[in-house]
Amino acid sequence: MDGRDWGTFLLPYEQTVEELKVKFKTMRSELKKREEYAPIEFVTGRVKKISSILDKAKRLNVAMEDLETGIEDIAGIRIMCQFVEDIRRVAQYIRNRKDLKVLYEKDYITNYKESGYRSFHMIVEYPVQTAFGQKPVLAEIQIRTLAMNFWATIEHSLNYKYRDSLPAEMRLRLKKAAEAAFVLDNEMSSIREEILTAQRSFEDDSNLVSDTLKLIHQLYFYHKVSEAIDAQRRFNEIWEQRDLAAMKGLLDEVKSTVKQAKKDIDPELDDEV
Secondary structure (H helix, E strand, O other): OOOOOHHHHHHHHHHHHHHHHHHHHHHHHHHHHHHOOOOOOEEEEEEOOHHHHHHHHHHHOOOHHHHHHHOOOOEEEEEEEOOHHHHHHHHHHHHOOOOOEEEEEEEOOOOOOOOOOOOEEEEEEEEEEEOOEEEEEEEEEEEEEHHHHHHHHHHHHHHHHOOOOOOHHHHHHHHHHHHHHHHHHHHHHHOHHHHHHHHHHHHHHHHHHHHHHHHHHHHHHOOOHHHHHHHHHHHHHHHHHOOHHHHHHHHHHHHHHHHHHHHHHOOOOOOOO
């Protein structure tokens, strides 16, 4: 083992992980605003532990001076999706990006591993701007469903426990669990539209409630205290009855009151609330 400063060596990888996490989370937010549905459920990232880097270097026969090019997943990003169909859509978004370069892909969904492992991997080169200039860093992006991720997390933990020598019975049970996860993903895909409709409905209802409460609070700002108290009372009654049509009516009324309050203060103010 060489006497390298591992803290300094890992700095570009840590920066890569943090920057890519922010970029993919931003992508998720933008897609949700533009299309009301984001194929990305959530994003995680990690830098490989030193012990894992050394183990992999030994397993792959990678020399210490070749770690930056010989081990491609020191920086790792995981993008979780609700549905299998979303995985290839996310992969295409990544291919279209100009701030990184896709070197190659490994499709373990179509060509899943013998163990049952399923995921879509993309090896990318990401240019990190360090204090001493730009540095290209290799990173692995794994795109998978929640079910795939659950299985892979358990399998990884068991492999660590048994040092990659899983008992035959354990391997068989894990393979059966992988098939069950695959069936689950297929079932979820078959009712995808119903799930998305229900999720959109829930989000619309949540936004309706939060928008109403925000506007009621604004009434106090414009010194419409009695109106605010009355609106809050009505809100509580409507909320108890879960009457969303009535909630929409209350929102429109409060919005109109706030708009008028603004005009009373300054007739030149924009009508929009």
